[in-house]
Structures are given as C-alpha cells and as structure tokens.
Amino acid sequence: MIVVRRFFGVVICAVALVAALGAGQGRAQSDGGTTPVADFQTAAAELVTDPEKALKVIEPAARAGVAEAQFLLAIAYRDGLGRGADARLSREWFGKAAEQGHGPAAVVLAEDALQSGQSEAATKWIEAAMSAGESRGFALKAESLRANDPGSAAVFLGVALGLGDAQAGLALADLALASSPPDPGAARSALAQAAALGSARALARLGIAYRDGFGTAPDPVVAFALLQEALSLGDPEGARALGEMMSAEDAGYWRNPSLGLAYCLWAIKSLDGANCDEIRAGLSAQEIAEGEALAKDF
Numbered sequence: 001m002i003v004v005r006r007f008f009g010v011v012i013c014a015v016a017l018v019a020a021l022g023a024g025q026g027r028a029q030s031d032g033g034t035t036p037v038a039d040f041q042t043a044a045a046e047l048v049t050d051p052e053k054a055l056k057v058i059e060p061a062a063r064a065g066v067a068e069a070q071f072l073l074a075i076a077y078r079d080g081l082g083r084g085a086d087a088r089l090s091r092e093w094f095g096k097a098a099e100q101g102h103g104p105a106a107v108v109l110a111e112d113a114l115q116s117g118q119s120e121a122a123t124k125w126i127e128a129a130m131s132a133g134e135s136r137g138f139a140l141k142a143e144s145l146r147a148n149d150p151g152s153a154a155v156f157l158g159v160a161l162g163l164g165d166a167q168a169g170l171a172l173a174d175l176a177l178a179s180s181p182p183d184p185g186a187a188r189s190a191l192a193q194a195a196a197l198g199s200a201r202a203l204a205r206l207g208i209a210y211r212d213g214f215g216t217a218p219d220p221v222v223a224f225a226l227l228q229e230a231l232s233l234g235d236p237e238g239a240r241a242l243g244e245m246m247s248a249e250d251a252g253y254w255r256n257p258s259l260g261l262a263y264c265l266w267a268i269k270s271l272d273g274a275n276c277d278e279i280r281a282g283l284s285a286q287e288i289a290e291g292e293a294l295a296k297d298f
Contacts, residue, residue: 040068047072051082062093070097098125103132109237112142135163142171150175161193169194169202184215195226204230204238211245221244224254231263238268240274247279257283261291266298 039057046054055076061069074093077086091112097105110125126144129137142156155173161166169190176186188209194202207226210219224245230238245251246260259285264276280288 040066040072043069044072047076047081049078055082062096065100065235067097067100067102067105070094071102072102074105074108075213098128101128101132103129103137106132107134107140110137114140114144133163135160135165135168138163139165139168139171142168146175150179161190164197166194166199166202168199169197169199170205173202173205184209186215188215198233200230200233200235201237203227204235204241206240206243208241211241220252224252236267236270239263240271240276243267243276243279247282249282257287258290259294261288262294262298265291265295 014174026060040061042053043057045060055073058069058072058076062073070093070282073098074090074097075081076083078090078092079085091109094108098109106125106128110122110129113122113125121274122140122144126137126140131137132143138156138160142153142160145153145156154172154291157168157175172190173187173194176183176190188206191202191206191209193205203226207223207230209215210226211223212218222240227238227242227245231242240263243262243264246254246263248255249258257279261279263274264279268274268276283291
C-alpha cells in the first residue's frame with residue numbers, strides 16, 4: 001500500500017534513456033552473472049546512434065532477465081531501433097521490466113493503457129509506477145482522480161511535485177485556482193516549487209502573479225526578473241507578459257517599448273488567438289517600426 005501526505009506546497013533521446021537508468025544499482029543482476037550499469041548507460045546512449053552495436057549488449061542481458069535491458073529492448077522494438085518495429089514485442093518487454101519493479105517501464109504501460117481505454121490495466125501499472133517511486137505515476141493517479149475527487153488529486157500531484165515533476169506543479173496550481181473558493185496562495189506556492197525545478201512556464205506564471213498581485217503582494221521587480229528568466233528559457237507566455245511590462249507607461253527602469261513589442265510579436269507566433277494590439281496602441285509609429293524590425297531578428 002502506498003501512503004501519501006496531503007500538501008500543496010521515446011524515440012526517447014539518449015539523455016532520457018540514460019537518466020532512466022541513473023537510479024539503478026551499481027551492477028544489474030541476472031541469472032548469468034552481473035553486468036555493470038555503466039554498460040547499459042553506454043548502450044542506452046548508443047541505442048539511437050548505433051542500435052546494432054547497442055543491442056549486442058542489451059538483448060542478451062534482457063533475455064537473461066535484467067530489467068534495465070528489458071526496458072531498452074522494449075524501446076528498440078517500439079521505435080524500430082535496430083529491430084523492426086513490433087508493438088506486441090515492445091509491450092511484452094516493457095511488461096517483463098515492469099513486473100520486476102522497473103518504474104519507467106510501468107509508466108509507459110500505464111500511459112498506453114490510459115490512451116487505449118484499458119482502465120484496469122492502467123490502474124495496475126499506475127500503482128506499479130508509484131510503488132517504484134516514479135513521479136509520473138503519481139501524476140497519472142492524480143489525472144484519474146481530478147474530475148471526481150480533486151482533493152485526492154491534489155495529494156498525488158503534491159507527491160509528484162515533491163519528487164521533482166515540475167509539470168505536476170503547474171497542474172497543482174490549476175487545481176488550486178479551480179477550487180471553491182480559489183486559493184491563489186496555494187497556486188503561487190505550487191508555481192514557486194515548479195519554477196525552482198526549472199519550469200519555464202511556471203516562471204512565467206509566477207512572474208505574472210507578482211506583476212498583478214495575484215496570491216501575493218505586487219512586486220514588479222521580482223516579476224521582471226522572473227519573466228526575464230522565463231523568456232531566456234523560451235517561454236512565449238513569459239515573453240508576452242514581459243513585453244507588456246516593458247511597454248507600460250508607468251514601467252520602471254525596464255521600460256523599453258520597442259523591445260517589449262518585439263518580445264510580444266515573437267511570443268504570439270506560439271500563442272493561439274493572442275495579439276499585441278494593446279501594446280501597439282500605446283506606442284508611437286517609430287517605436288512600432290523599431291519593434292517590428294527587432295522581432296525579425298528573433
């Protein structure tokens with residue numbers, strides 16, 4: 001049984017594959033002896049770049065019962081890396097790994113089961129992922145509870161966030177704002193935790209909260225710093241909000257209307273239905289021309 005505590009606050013690339021193995025033991029056990037995890041990390045990196053070479057290490061170990069190798073072999077069959085793509089064999093090897101407590105494999109199976117509407121299988125693999133300490137497992141559990149039991153969903157999102165899942169922080173903030181009554185303070189706390197984990201969108205939303213005094217006292221200096229960081233990470237929502245700040249008549253030392261318009265013009269390329277009309281309305285023709293010229297260089 002998993003006990004949680006209430007609180008608010010592939011082709012998989014080679015890096016992700018290596019990360020999935022990083023929490024393993026120093027050596028992977030199998031009936032045929034031990035294989036250094038470092039060998040699997042090397043094989044994981046090569047699975048994308050040189051799959052035939054990687055599978056010479058992975059496949060024998062998988063057949064000998066090594067969970068990490070079974071996970072990698074499942075990916076090879078799923079994505080056609082060094083083997084013909086085969087959904088049946090991919091599921092079989094993911095299953096073998098997950099049955100041995102391999103968390104990332106359980107997550108894959110849980111997500112696949114949810115997408116195909118297999119609720120019983122989804123529940124099984126979500127529980128397995130949570131038992132393995134996978135943050136995504138707790139987030140999936142929360143998604144399954146959100147509509148009918150938002151309080152419990154918040155619990156599981158909090159656990160996922162505590163395990164380092166920044167996306168769970170965004171979902172937790174949304175849940176806090178959707179509660180009755182809304183809890184902007186809890187939303188800000190969740191966003192702060194997600195921002196600390198490097199989430200660009202959390203930085204943007206937190207910056208907007210400080211700009212507008214939502215769930216906290218207004219602090220334009222803090223807002224400007226957070227939105228700059230969100231922009232540096234490529235977040236369009238943060239870029240648009242920063243552009244609005246820089247273009248405002250009462251802006252502080254950061255006022256730069258032309259650059260603000262340029263940030264907004266870049267941002268709306270990725271934001272459906274967004275525009276920069278309010279910013280344009282407060283600018284001179286020269287400032288607009290300068291902003292449009294700057295935007296072309298982004």
